[in-house]
Amino acid sequence: MTWPTWPRLSSDTAAATEAAPPTWCSPRCARTSTSSARSSTAPIPQGTALISHAPAAGIAGLVAIVQHDRGDQRNAHHWFATAERAARESGDRRITAWVLARHAMVPLNYGAPQGAARLAALARREAGTAPTAAAALSAAVTARALAGIGDTDRALRALRDVQDLADRLDGQEAADTWFGYPGQKHFVHLSQAYTLLGNTSDAYAAQEDALALTTSPSVMTRALLAMDTAACLREDGDPTAAAEMAAGVLARLPGPYRDGLVRSRADALHRQLTGRPHDHLGQALA
Numbered sequence: 001m002t003w004p005t006w007p008r009l010s011s012d013t014a015a016a017t018e019a020a021p022p023t024w025c026s027p028r029c030a031r032t033s034t035s036s037a038r039s040s041t042a043p044i045p046q047g048t049a050l051i052s053h054a055p056a057a058g059i060a061g062l063v064a065i066v067q068h069d070r071g072d073q074r075n076a077h078h079w080f081a082t083a084e085r086a087a088r089e090s091g092d093r094r095i096t097a098w099v100l101a102r103h104a105m106v107p108l109n110y111g112a113p114q115g116a117a118r119l120a121a122l123a124r125r126e127a128g129t130a131p132t133a134a135a136a137l138s139a140a141v142t143a144r145a146l147a148g149i150g151d152t153d154r155a156l157r158a159l160r161d162v163q164d165l166a167d168r169l170d171g172q173e174a175a176d177t178w179f180g181y182p183g184q185k186h187f188v189h190l191s192q193a194y195t196l197l198g199n200t201s202d203a204y205a206a207q208e209d210a211l212a213l214t215t216s217p218s219v220m221t222r223a224l225l226a227m228d229t230a231a232c233l234r235e236d237g238d239p240t241a242a243a244e245m246a247a248g249v250l251a252r253l254p255g256p257y258r259d260g261l262v263r264s265r266a267d268a269l270h271r272q273l274t275g276r277p278h279d280h281l282g283q284a285l286a
Contacts, residue, residue: 053086053087053089053090054086054087054090054092054095056083056086057083057084057086057087057089057090057095057096057099058083058095058178058179060079060080060082060083060086061079061080061083061098061099061102061178062178063079064076064077064078064079064080064082064083064102064103064106065102065178067079068102068105068106068109068260068261069220069260069261070259070260071110071259071260071261071263071264072260073106073110076103076106077103077106080099080102080103080106083099083103084096084099084100084103087099093126093127093128094126094127094132094133094134095134096126097123097124097126097127097128097132097134097135097137097138098123098133098134098137098179100119100120100122100123100126100138101119101120101123101127101134101137101138101140101141102137102141103119104116104117104118104119104120104123104141104145105141107119108120108141108144108145108148109261109264109265110264111264111268113145113146113148113149114149116141116144116145116148117142117145117146117148117149117151120138120141120142120145121142123137123138123141123142124138124139124142126138131165131168131169131173132165132169132173133169133172133173133174133179133180133181134181135165136162136165136166136169136173136181136186137181137185137189139158139161139162139165140158140162140181140186140189140190140193141189142158142161143155143156143158143159143161143162143189143193144189144192144193144196146158147193147194147196147197148196152197155193155196155197156197159190159193162186162189162190166181166183166186169181182213183209183213184210184213184214184221187206187207187209187210187213188206188210188221188224188225190202190203190206190209190210191203191206191207191210191225191228192224192228194206195228195231195232195235198235200232200235200236203228203229203232204229204232207225207228207229210225211225219253219254219257220257220261220262223249223253223257223262224261224262224265226245226246226249227246227249227262227265227266227269228265229245230242230243230245230246230249230269231265231268231269231272233245234269234272234273234277239273239274239275239277240276240277240280242269242273242277243269243273243276243277243278243280243281244280246266246269246270246281246284247280247281247283247284249262249266250262250266250284250285251284263285266281266284266285267285269281270282270285
């Protein structure tokens with residue numbers, strides 16, 4: 001596999017797994033990644049590390065993302081560590097930044113924003129200031145992590161940075177692939193960042209923009225955006241509507257989607273509720 005085939009592979013893999021539950025694509029991705037990772041450790045001529053290790057880093061990263069979505073944090077950390085090693089061997093700092101930023105989303109989405117902020121800071125250092133998808137993703141994850149630990153000022157600065165970067169992306173950098181940073185992904189990140197900051201007006205706007213750009217089934221994306229909306233309803237003083245919306249999302253989801261990432265978001269909302277709304281959502285989570 002050579003470097004020019006990686007963007008096409010990431011696009012094909014994204015299209016194949018977009019509407020599939022995480023449990024469907026995990027074994028397939030794992031088999032592909034294991035084969036590629038093994039080949040990347042074989043002796044190679046000097047100067048060809050980029051075309052060998054970069055695809056291995058990307059595929060291992062895809063497997064890690066699937067594990068993350070399933071809620072398997074241990075395996076997600078394992079595969080991201082594998083991806084980071086391959087990325088650093090490739091010498092491509094964009095890939096390293098992408099892997100680190102995606103890795104940061106594991107602690108970010110499973111209750112450890114401090115750890116996410118540390119990984120996101122490393123990602124931003126690797127990405128640099130050029131307008132790349134990796135730089136935009138790193139800034140977006142940084143904003144979410146800082147919002148999660150209550151560092152509002154720095155989170156807002158990171159949001160300004162990511163908006164500036166997103167406005168300057170084009171071509172493959174803005175493509176709707178695993179490695180790109182398209183508008184839809186941008187607004188999904190903004191939705192969560194503004195939700196964590198308690199800025200519900202901007203969060204609602206980001207949710208609408210994200211949904212407008214979501215043309216495929218995107219079951220998980222739609223569910224996560226709805227969970228953000230539910231969290232905003234609670235923030236706006238309507239915990240009953242928040243609980244009903246979140247419970248409705250869980251009830252409509254196919255079985256494989258009810259655990260992992262969506263469950264984590266619902267659990268976070270559940271912890272913030274009291275009384276009947278707390279009980280109502282708790283029954284949906286039981």
